[in-house]
Structures are given as structure tokens and as C-alpha cells.
Amino acid sequence: MSSAPPAAAAGAAPDLEVRRVTKRFAAHTAVNEVSFSVARGSFFSILGPSGCGKTTLLRMIAGFIQPDTGDIVIGGRSMAQVPPNRRPVNMVFQHLALFPMMSVAQNVAFGLARRGVGRAERLSRAEAMLERVGLGGAGSKRTDELSGGQRQRVAIARSMVLEPTLLLLDEPLGALDLKLREHMKVELKQLQSAFGTTFVYITHDQSEALVLSDHVGVMNQGRFEQLGTPQELYYSPASAFVAGFVGANNRIAGKALAREGALVELESAGWVVRARSLGGIVPGSPVAAFVRPEAASLARTPAELPGGQQVHAGVCIALLFDGANSAVLLREARSGLELRIALPQTGALADLAPGERVCFSFDPERAICFPADAAGP
Amino acid sequence: MTTTYRRLVLALLLAPALLWLFGLIVLPHVDLAILSFRQRVAPRQYVASLAQYRTFFSEPLYWHVFVRTALFSALSTAVTLVVAFPIAWTIAKLARGRASALLFVVCLIPFWVSETVRTLGWMILLRESGVLPSLLVHLGLAAQPPELLYHDATILVGLVYTSLLFMVVPLVGSLESLDNSLIEAAYDLGAKGGAVLREIVIPHAAPGITAGCIVVFMLTLGNYLTPTLLGGKNSLWFTEQIYNQFITRFNWEQGAALGFLLLALSTAMVWLGLTVSGQRFSDVMRRA
Numbered sequence: 001m002s003s004a005p006p007a008a009a010a011g012a013a014p015d016l017e018v019r020r021v022t023k024r025f026a027a028h029t030a031v032n033e034v035s036f037s038v039a040r041g042s043f044f045s046i047l048g049p050s051g052c053g054k055t056t057l058l059r060m061i062a063g064f065i066q067p068d069t070g071d072i073v074i075g076g077r078s079m080a081q082v083p084p085n086r087r088p089v090n091m092v093f094q095h096l097a098l099f100p101m102m103s104v105a106q107n108v109a110f111g112l113a114r115r116g117v118g119r120a121e122r123l124s125r126a127e128a129m130l131e132r133v134g135l136g137g138a139g140s141k142r143t144d145e146l147s148g149g150q151r152q153r154v155a156i157a158r159s160m161v162l163e164p165t166l167l168l169l170d171e172p173l174g175a176l177d178l179k180l181r182e183h184m185k186v187e188l189k190q191l192q193s194a195f196g197t198t199f200v201y202i203t204h205d206q207s208e209a210l211v212l213s214d215h216v217g218v219m220n221q222g223r224f225e226q227l228g229t230p231q232e233l234y235y236s237p238a239s240a241f242v243a244g245f246v247g248a249n250n251r252i253a254g255k256a257l258a259r260e261g262a263l264v265e266l267e268s269a270g271w272v273v274r275a276r277s278l279g280g281i282v283p284g285s286p287v288a289a290f291v292r293p294e295a296a297s298l299a300r301t302p303a304e305l306p307g308g309q310q311v312h313a314g315v316c317i318a319l320l321f322d323g324a325n326s327a328v329l330l331r332e333a334r335s336g337l338e339l340r341i342a343l344p345q346t347g348a349l350a351d352l353a354p355g356e357r358v359c360f361s362f363d364p365e366r367a368i369c370f371p372a373d374a375a376g377p
Numbered sequence: 378m379t380t381t382y383r384r385l386v387l388a389l390l391l392a393p394a395l396l397w398l399f400g401l402i403v404l405p406h407v408d409l410a411i412l413s414f415r416q417r418v419a420p421r422q423y424v425a426s427l428a429q430y431r432t433f434f435s436e437p438l439y440w441h442v443f444v445r446t447a448l449f450s451a452l453s454t455a456v457t458l459v460v461a462f463p464i465a466w467t468i469a470k471l472a473r474g475r476a477s478a479l480l481f482v483v484c485l486i487p488f489w490v491s492e493t494v495r496t497l498g499w500m501i502l503l504r505e506s507g508v509l510p511s512l513l514v515h516l517g518l519a520a521q522p523p524e525l526l527y528h529d530a531t532i533l534v535g536l537v538y539t540s541l542l543f544m545v546v547p548l549v550g551s552l553e554s555l556d557n558s559l560i561e562a563a564y565d566l567g568a569k570g571g572a573v574l575r576e577i578v579i580p581h582a583a584p585g586i587t588a589g590c591i592v593v594f595m596l597t598l599g600n601y602l603t604p605t606l607l608g609g610k611n612s613l614w615f616t617e618q619i620y621n622q623f624i625t626r627f628n629w630e631q632g633a634a635l636g637f638l639l640l641a642l643s644t645a646m647v648w649l650g651l652t653v654s655g656q657r658f659s660d661v662m663r664r665a
Contacts, residue, residue, distance in 0.1 A: 064561060084564045097562035101580040110576070111566035162566065 013076060015040045015165050015198040016061065021070035023056055030056040032222035033070070038166075038200060038215070043192050045209040046202045048219035049245070054202045055170065057219070061200065062091045062168055075165040085114075090159030091168040095175060096151055098143040104130065104154055105139030111162045129161040130154075133191065148176050149184055153191075160195055169201040173208060185211055206246050210234065218242050238278075240370040243290040250339045252289040253372060256281050264369050269335035274310065275367035289369040293327050294342040296362040298349060309361035314339065316356045328352055330360070413633035429634035439618065439635070446615035447642055449529070450597040453536040457544045457593050458586065460537060465548035470557070481549070484542050492539065496606045499535055500526060503607075527609040535603040540596055544589040551585025552578070584663075587656045591647050598643050615639055 014037035023031040030053040038044040046054045059065045061072055063084035072079045075088055090111070099107050105126045112122035127139055133153040143151060152172055159167055173181045173188075189212050192199050203209055209216045210230040217227045218241070226238040237243035244251055252275075254268030264277040266287050275289040302311045314330040317338065326343040341360055343349050352358065416426040433439045468480045487495060502508045503525040510522035525531060555578065563573045579586070604614035619639065622632030651658060 062565060064564075084561075085567045085569060089565075091562070091565045093558045093562055095556075095558060097556065097558040099559060099562070099577060101577070110563070110568075114567035114569075114572060158566065 013040065014038055015075055016044075016200065017073040018057075018061070019071045019073065021057070021060060021067045021072060023053075023060060023065060023067050029222050031060070031067070034219075034222070034224055035070075036217055036224065036227055038198055040198055041196050042214040043189070043199045043201065043212055045213040045216045046200070046219055047206055047209040047216050047246070048202075048204060050204055052219045053222040054204075054219050058091075058168055058170055058200070058202050061166070062089055063087050088165040089168060090162055090164040090166075091170065092152075092155045092159060092172045094170045094172065096155040096172065098151060098154055098158070100143055102143075103139065104135070104141050104143060104146070107143060107154055108139070108158045108161055110158065115162075125161060126157075129157045132194075133157045133160075149180055149187070152176075152184060153187075156188075156191060160197065164197065166198050166200060169199060171203050173203075173205075181208075188212060210246070218245060220245075237290075237368065240288045240290070240372065243368060243370065248293050248340065250291045250293065250341075252291065252337060254287060254289070256283050256285055256287045256369075258283055263364050266369060268337060271312075271332055271335035271337065273312070273367070274364040275369035276365055277369050279371050281369065281371055286372040287369050288372040289367055291339070291362055291367040293340045295366040296339075296341045296360050298328060298341045298343065298358060298360045300349070300356075300358060302359050305359065305361045309363060311359050311361050313357065313359050316352050316354055316358055318354055319343075319350075319352055321350075326350070328358070330358060409633040409636060412630050413637050415630060417630065429631050430638075432631060433634060433638060442613045442615050442618055443638065443642065445613055446598065447646065449532070450536075450594055451646070453533055453540070453597045454590050454594045456533065457537045457540045458590060461541055461544035461548055461589070464541075465545050465552055468545070469549045469552035469555075484545050487538070488542060492602055495539075496535065496603055499531075499538075499607060503531060526607060527611060529608070532604050532608045532612060532614075535607045536597050536600060539600065539603055540593040543592045543596060547585040547589040547592070548582065551582040555581045583654060584656060584661050587650065587654050588661045590650060591661065594646060594650070595643055598639065598646075 016038040018034060018036050021031055021034050022029065032053075034053075034057060036044075046057060048054045056065060060067050061074075061079075063079065063082060079087055099110065102110065105123060108126035108129055109117075109122040112125060113119075117125070123139075127136070130136055130139055133156060135150060135153055135157070138146070138150070143154065146154065155172065156167075169188075173184055176184060185208060192212075201209075201212060210233070213230055215228065216230055216233055218225045218233060220241050226233060226242045228238075233242060233246045237246060243249055252266070252268050252271075252273060254266045254271075257265045257267050257272065259265075259277060259281065260274070262276055263274050264281050264287065265272060265274050266289055268289075273289065275291075281287055297305050297309075299305045305311060313333040315333065316328055316330050318329045320327045320329055320340070324345065327340050328343055328349070329338060329340055331338055339360075343352075349358075413429050414425055414427070415423040416428040418424055433443075464480075464484065468477050468484075472480055490498075500507070503510070505522050505524045505526075507525070510519070510525060513519040514522050559577055559581070560573055563577050568576065599616060601614070601616040601620060604612040605617055608614065615635070616639070619632050619635045622628045622635060651661070
């Protein structure tokens, strides 16, 4: 088992290649011509809302579903006609699927037993693996005697003891409460870099995907909307869907008025703003612009705002205090649109009261505008 | 005050069941127990004795039939389990919604007809001049219509048919509660079909399997009609011996003793089954 850091393995042959895979269920196309590859030792996430086809895609990689067309290549070998029990892939199930009729050590040793490893050896290997995930000495316990986090580590240990080329994770954090989920996120990342195994993780939680992954594929209606690093998804989303789905964002739907170089001027219910244009935008066509809460500046008077930016006015509706993520919810004066704008970290505006008049501005280069064709979130 | 009231309500609610248990099960058994421990020495004169039990142990026919009935019932239970398991699996795991309910009804339909009529139906099908033997002759598979009744195999078929539902119901219950992702996880970790069945499905379904086996074994052991009608005079079924003692020979004392021996046999076999499979009676009965 290599514990090479992912950075050293970058550029190596991909561990997983999905080539133009399509799966239909009756009239519904669950996965539509999806292609991507995952580099050895990296953490890849498939992010999408429920029903976007990500579970179907994961189950095809695991071998529980056969693709209609396309090919899945794992470790350089095509997986067509290879049943799940012969693939170099293991899966951590959504509800973990630990075997309740077996002890923790028997759970971890299950896969080794299927490979014909002798009893003494498989128990010592299971114990060593439990030691690695911080559960040394817990082998004789029953699975229902463990906490949620410990159960997750058993599920990972049970798969990792088989030294798979690829570990698939099907929203394993979904069933945990918030506090534990935050903790397990960090732990999962540490386990992945310690093992150096390629992880493919599916989730509908964008924060999990951003925190954990080296690369993320954003999936919607059976297709990949964008494939890139978390930073690329956050700062340069490729579509209105990605802009709305990844991270908090203010959506301003309206009509394009005019183009000025890279910028587009748009109007939403009488409110005129400017944003960076992405995609071919024709004046007069419907568009959707996005402004991140932290991209806008907020002040009581226009004089306090950075110079050279268009000043907008609004009325404070509510103060959303959340420590470093605090924001104010305001109603824009002309359009009545509700916007969320981050509070300065200095705590300067922490005394803002609902009903108070405020003004705000943003750099048009940091706002983005897409043609509004597909249904956004 | 309120506790007294609650106790009274509880007692009233339980009264019909307790009366039924006491009047129809406990009382007759006490009477039978007394009967089995006495011996008639002259008309209307009885003495306490173990003679009835001694007869059982000294008469090889009783012994032979007793052991035969026990082994045959165990065999019949095992065959019922093997036949019922795929049916239960189909209902619990493969069929969806309406199809699953329909399959259940199909298993239930034979029980709309009384057991006597059902068994007579088997006789019409199997007797020498019956449907199946004439079909065999018609197809050229037999020169003479064979007699399919009065064989041990015929009794076995009849007993399995009668018991099937009582095995399917607890099996479906225990298989339905098995999470499909456990089966998938086992496959994912490299298991083949046999290992999944042995390591995951059977351990999970064990209480249901044991419950079904206990019910079917007791029903088979105590069955009178099916072995007698399908096996004829040579069925050599223990319940038939008891019937003979009571009805044909008017030897109630001997009949009562044989009845108690049968009760002891079924208790011993159930205990043995539970011990061998490592199950607890209370867990098993919750699944049944």
C-alpha cells in the first residue's frame, strides 16, 4: 500500500476513465454521454442535486448497473462484462451497510475471507487496518456498539483492506448530524491522503465537494455541466446552473440591454446593473447574472464605498449573523429583489437594524452573466 | 385505586383467552395425564401404574412408528424449507408491489378449501384410475397405469404441500427486513452467490427460518389426515396409532400415554432445533 502524496502521483495514468457512458431507464435518460477521467491518488467528487444521475453513474462504476453505451476503464482495464465482485473497486454505501451479524473485525476481514486469505492472517490484517483508522482494539465489538463516525471508519477500513484501485463513496456523510459531518469531512480528507487511494465521492452537498476534492464534476440532468477544481467552479462557473449550485450566490434574472466589451448591461425589473458576459449574449435576450455575497461591498452612505463603482440602494430586511459568514439580507430599492451581502469582517455594520437604508456596490468584473436558456436553480 | 381498576380491566380483557387456554388445553391435558398413568384391572376398576408407557417401550411397532414419524417429519420440514425459500425470496426481494401481493395470495388460495377436500383432490389425481396415471399411459411413459398413492413419497408431497404457507410467511417477513445494500456490499467485497447466502442472507433470516421450521414440524408431526389418506393402511403415522387406541380399541389409557409421548417428542425436537441453530425461543416467536 503506497502512501505517496497525491501531488507526486499527478500526471500518472488515470485510475478511472469513463467514456461516453449513457444509461436510460424507460423514457428517462439518467446518465447522458458522460466522459471524465480521474488521476491516480486524487479525490474526485460528483456533485449534483438529487435525481441528477450521480447515483446511477456511481453504481455503473461499481458494476451494479450496466451502461447502455460507452465504456468504463479502471486501472487501464475495460470493465464491460466484469461483475461487481471481480472489479478492483470497493464502495462505501450511503448507510454504510455494515454486516450486523458480524463483529467489527469480521466485517473488515469479510473481503479477505472471500479471497481465500487464511483465518489467522486475515484477522491480523483486519486488526492492522482498524489500527490505521484509529479503531485499534475495537475488533471484537458489535457494529451497533459504535458511534456514527466509528461506523464510517469501519466501512472505509472494510473496503481499504482489499487495497482497491478505486474507492467509491455514496454520500456516506448524509446520515450524520451537522457537527459530526464537519468532523468527518476533515477525517475523510486525512484518510484519503494517508492511503493515497483514488476516491470517487458523490454528494449533493456543495460544501463537502469543495472542501474534500481535488476535482469536482457538477452534474445536472444526466450531464456534466462543468468539470474542474473547486476554485474553478467557485470563481469561474461555466454555466448558470453551476453558478447557482456551487456556493452562495445572488441571482439577478433580467434582460440584456447592451454590451460594452467584456461587460453586459442588464435590466431586472427597472434595476440596471453591469456584469461580465459569459457565452454569446445578444441585447434583448433573457439573461441571469450572479453576484457572490462576498463580492459586494456594503455601507450606510455612498461615500464609504470603494470609488469608481456604480452605487445601488437597498433596505435591510434581516441581519443573518453566523460568525465569519455573517451577511445581511436586503431588498434592492428599484426591483425589490432580495440580495444577500456579506458583512465586513471588522464588525463595522454589525449593529445594522431591519428597515435601515443601506447602499452597496460591486465590481462588474466579479459579477457574471449567462444567457438564461436552461432552467437555473 | 387506579391500579386496581387497571388490573381489573386487564383481567377482563384477558379472561376469554385464559378461559379458552384453561378449559380447552390445560384441563383436557390434565385429564389425559391422569388417564395415561392408570391401568384397568377389572371393569370400572383402575390402579395407578406405568403400564401404558411400559407397553410403548416393549412393543417394537410403537417404537418403529414413533421414530419413523419423527424422522419423516424432520425430512418433510427440510424439504418444505428448500421449496419455500425461493418462493419467499421471490415475494420479498424480486416481485414489486402488486405482483408480490398476488404471489402471496397464490400461496394462500389452497387454504380456502378444507384440508379433507384438498387431500381427496390429491387422491383423485394420483389413484390408479386417476388423472396423472392415465396421462402417463397416454403419453407412453407407462404401459400400465401406475398406483401413485400409498407411497412414502406421496405422503411427503402431501405434507410439503400442506405446510408450505406456514414456512413461506415467516421467511418472507425475515427476508423483507434484510437491507438490499448488505447483499450489494457483500458482492462488492468479492463474495459470490453462495457466500452471500451463507454469510449474509441465512444469518439474517435465521430466526424466520427457525420459526417456520418449528411451526411446520409441529403441524407435520401432529397431522393425521394427509398421511392416513395418502399413505393408506401402511402410512404408519404416530397420530394414527393414537386414533386407533382411542377410537378402534377404546383403550383411552394407552392413547393418552401415546399422546403424551408425542408431546414430549415435539418438545424435544424443537429444543434440539433451537440449540443446534443457536436461537432463542422468544426471538424466534417474535418473527413467526
